[in-house]
Amino acid sequence: MRLGQLLWLLFFTLILASCKSDEVDQSEGRSKPNIILIMTDDQGWGDLGINGNSDLSTPNIDRLTREGARFERFFVSPVCSPTRAELLTGRYAVRGGVYSTSAGGERLDLDETTIAEVFKEAGYRTAAYGKWHNGMQPPYHPNARGFDDFYGFCSGHWGDYFSPMLERNNEIVEGEGFLVDDLTEKGLSFIEANKDQPFFLYLPYNTPHSPMQVPDEWWSKFEDKKLDSLYQNPEMQDMAFTRAAYAMCENIDWNVGRLMTKLEELGMLENTIVLYLSDNGPNGWRWNGGMRGRKGSTDEGGVRSPLAIQWKGQIEAGTAIPQIASTPDLLPTLADLAGIPLETNKALDGKSLKPLLLKEEREWPERLLVSHWGNQTSVRSQDFRLDHEDRLYHIPSDPGQQVDVSEDYVAIKEKLLAKKKEWIASVLVELPENDTRTFTIGHPDFANTQIPARDGQAHGTIQRSNRWPNDSFFTNWTSTEDKITWEVEVLQAGKYEVEIYYTCAEENMAPIMRLSLGNASLSGPVDLPHNPPLEGMEYDRVPRGESYVKDFRPFTLGTIDLEKGVGTLSLEATQIPGNQAIDFRLMTLRRLEK
Incomplete structure (x- = not known):
C-alpha cells in the first residue's frame, strides 16, 4: 500500500472512531437516570404498613421498599422548611439561613446551590409540584432556584385542598380537584413530556399536614374504623385526627401507584430513580413504633423518616440499610448515582450513600448526626x-x-x-442573631412579585386571622391609623401594576386604600363589594387549628413608580366609610416596564 493510501485510510479510521465516540457520548447522555423525589408533609415513620402499622394499607410505598432499598434509620429535621432546605442543598438548614417556618425565616439564602441547579446544569429538565416552603419572592422562588416548572404553593401550609388558589411559575391560578391528586397529574404530564430526556421531578406533597381534608372515597374507610395500632399513651391520641391522617396517607399511596404505573407503561423503570420520604415526624400522637417524640421534637420519633430508593436493575431489591443517614445526604447521593460532578460553592454536610445502595463497600465509617x-x-x-x-x-x-x-x-x-x-x-x-433580609420586589428576570399577608406586620387594630401566619389574612381594619407594612428591597426600578386580593362588605364601601414606598404612593377606592363567607370547615374531617380561608378576589389599585433600593412598603386605609376597611390576603406587583 502506498503512503498516500495509508494516510487516507488512517484519516477515515479516525473519522469513524470520532463518530462512534460521539454516538457513545450521546447514548450516555440519554442514559442519565431520571429522578423522582417524593416528600410527604407530616407523615410519621409509623404511618406505613411496611413499618408495622396494621391500621392502614400502603402497598405501593411498601413495594418501593421491597423492590429497592430501605433505610432503617434515616433522619430529617423536626419541622418542614429545614428539612426541605437540607434536601435542596446537602447542608444543615441553619447554614442556609432557615430558622423558622414562616414570616421570612423559611427562606433559603441566595448563595446556596440547590439540587435543581445541579441537575439543570447537567442537562436535566427540572420541575417541582407541591409545597415549596423555602421562599416566595424571586430570587427565593423555586423558578429562580433551578426549577424550570413550578406548580403549587410557596407557603408553609395551605388552607384548602379542593381546587384552591395556587400558583404556576409565579402566576396565580386555580387548582384542579383534590390537591395531591392534582399535583400527581402535573407530575404524570411532566414525565410524559420529558420521557426522551433526563428529568428531575420533585413532588413535595402537602398531606397529611392539617387541615385534615380528604375526599370521601378515602375517608369512608376510616370514619368509623376501630384502630388497633395505638400510641404508647393512648389517652393522648386524637382518634379522629389519626383516622383522617391515615385516610390521607392511603390517598398518597394511591398517587404513588399512579406514578409507578406511568413509569412502567413508558418502560422507564430501569432508568428512573424513585425516592420516598417524609419531612418530619407525625403531626399528632399516634402509633410510631414506640418512639418518643413527634413533629417539632428532636427526639427519635420527631426526626425519623421512612426512606425508600428504587432503581430497577441497579439497586438490589429488598436491600435493607441499617447505617444511619440524613437529609443532607440526598444531594450528594443522587449526583453520585447519576454520574454528575458535584460542584457547589460551599462544603456539604452530607455524604454519598451510593456505596451502601450499590453494596460497593463493606466498611462504613462511624457517623454522628445532629438534629x-x-x-x-x-x-x-x-x-x-x-x-x-x-x-x-x-x-x-x-x-x-x-x-x-x-x-x-x-x-x-x-x-x-x-x-x-x-x-x-x-x-x-x-445563623445570625437578627434576620436582616428584606422581602424582594421586581427581580430583573421575573415581572411578578407576590406580597402575602403572611410576611406583613400589622399595626393598630388590625388582626391576623390566625396565630399561624402561613395562609392567614388580615382583618379588623377599623381605623385610618392602622396599616400593614413589609420591609422590602426593590431590585429593579420601574412602573408596577398593583393588585390586591381582598374582601369587603357592601355596607363598608368604598374605603380608600393607599400604598406607599419611599417617595412613591398610590391611592384608590375599593368600590366593588365582595364579601364571601369563610370556607374550609365543610371539607374538614376534624376541627382545624389553622385559619379558614375565603374566596379572595383581586382588584387593581393602579400603577406605582418604584425606585431601586430598600424601604418600608406600607398599605393604609385613608378613608373608612363603614365599620372597617378590607380583609387583606395578598398583593401582587407586576413590573410594566424595565
Whole structure:
C-alpha cells in the first residue's frame, strides 16, 4: 500500500472512531437516570404498613421498599422548611439561613446551590409540584432556584385542598380537584413530556399536614374504623385526627401507584430513580413504633423518616440499610448515582450513600448526626441518642427514650457531648442573631412579585386571622391609623401594576386604600363589594387549628413608580366609610416596564 493510501485510510479510521465516540457520548447522555423525589408533609415513620402499622394499607410505598432499598434509620429535621432546605442543598438548614417556618425565616439564602441547579446544569429538565416552603419572592422562588416548572404553593401550609388558589411559575391560578391528586397529574404530564430526556421531578406533597381534608372515597374507610395500632399513651391520641391522617396517607399511596404505573407503561423503570420520604415526624400522637417524640421534637420519633430508593436493575431489591443517614445526604447521593460532578460553592454536610445502595463497600465509617430546632439540639450515633437535655439513650433497646444510660456509657456520652458542642460552635453560629433580609420586589428576570399577608406586620387594630401566619389574612381594619407594612428591597426600578386580593362588605364601601414606598404612593377606592363567607370547615374531617380561608378576589389599585433600593412598603386605609376597611390576603406587583 502506498503512503498516500495509508494516510487516507488512517484519516477515515479516525473519522469513524470520532463518530462512534460521539454516538457513545450521546447514548450516555440519554442514559442519565431520571429522578423522582417524593416528600410527604407530616407523615410519621409509623404511618406505613411496611413499618408495622396494621391500621392502614400502603402497598405501593411498601413495594418501593421491597423492590429497592430501605433505610432503617434515616433522619430529617423536626419541622418542614429545614428539612426541605437540607434536601435542596446537602447542608444543615441553619447554614442556609432557615430558622423558622414562616414570616421570612423559611427562606433559603441566595448563595446556596440547590439540587435543581445541579441537575439543570447537567442537562436535566427540572420541575417541582407541591409545597415549596423555602421562599416566595424571586430570587427565593423555586423558578429562580433551578426549577424550570413550578406548580403549587410557596407557603408553609395551605388552607384548602379542593381546587384552591395556587400558583404556576409565579402566576396565580386555580387548582384542579383534590390537591395531591392534582399535583400527581402535573407530575404524570411532566414525565410524559420529558420521557426522551433526563428529568428531575420533585413532588413535595402537602398531606397529611392539617387541615385534615380528604375526599370521601378515602375517608369512608376510616370514619368509623376501630384502630388497633395505638400510641404508647393512648389517652393522648386524637382518634379522629389519626383516622383522617391515615385516610390521607392511603390517598398518597394511591398517587404513588399512579406514578409507578406511568413509569412502567413508558418502560422507564430501569432508568428512573424513585425516592420516598417524609419531612418530619407525625403531626399528632399516634402509633410510631414506640418512639418518643413527634413533629417539632428532636427526639427519635420527631426526626425519623421512612426512606425508600428504587432503581430497577441497579439497586438490589429488598436491600435493607441499617447505617444511619440524613437529609443532607440526598444531594450528594443522587449526583453520585447519576454520574454528575458535584460542584457547589460551599462544603456539604452530607455524604454519598451510593456505596451502601450499590453494596460497593463493606466498611462504613462511624457517623454522628445532629438534629436541631429552636433551642433543641440532639446528637445521634449508630445506636445512641443524646437528647437536647444531654440525657443518653440506647435506641435499639429503648426507642421510647425512657432510661438514661449516661452512667453506663460515659465515653460515648462524652463523644456525643463534644460533637454537640462543636456543632453549636461551628454550625449554629452561622445563623445570625437578627434576620436582616428584606422581602424582594421586581427581580430583573421575573415581572411578578407576590406580597402575602403572611410576611406583613400589622399595626393598630388590625388582626391576623390566625396565630399561624402561613395562609392567614388580615382583618379588623377599623381605623385610618392602622396599616400593614413589609420591609422590602426593590431590585429593579420601574412602573408596577398593583393588585390586591381582598374582601369587603357592601355596607363598608368604598374605603380608600393607599400604598406607599419611599417617595412613591398610590391611592384608590375599593368600590366593588365582595364579601364571601369563610370556607374550609365543610371539607374538614376534624376541627382545624389553622385559619379558614375565603374566596379572595383581586382588584387593581393602579400603577406605582418604584425606585431601586430598600424601604418600608406600607398599605393604609385613608378613608373608612363603614365599620372597617378590607380583609387583606395578598398583593401582587407586576413590573410594566424595565
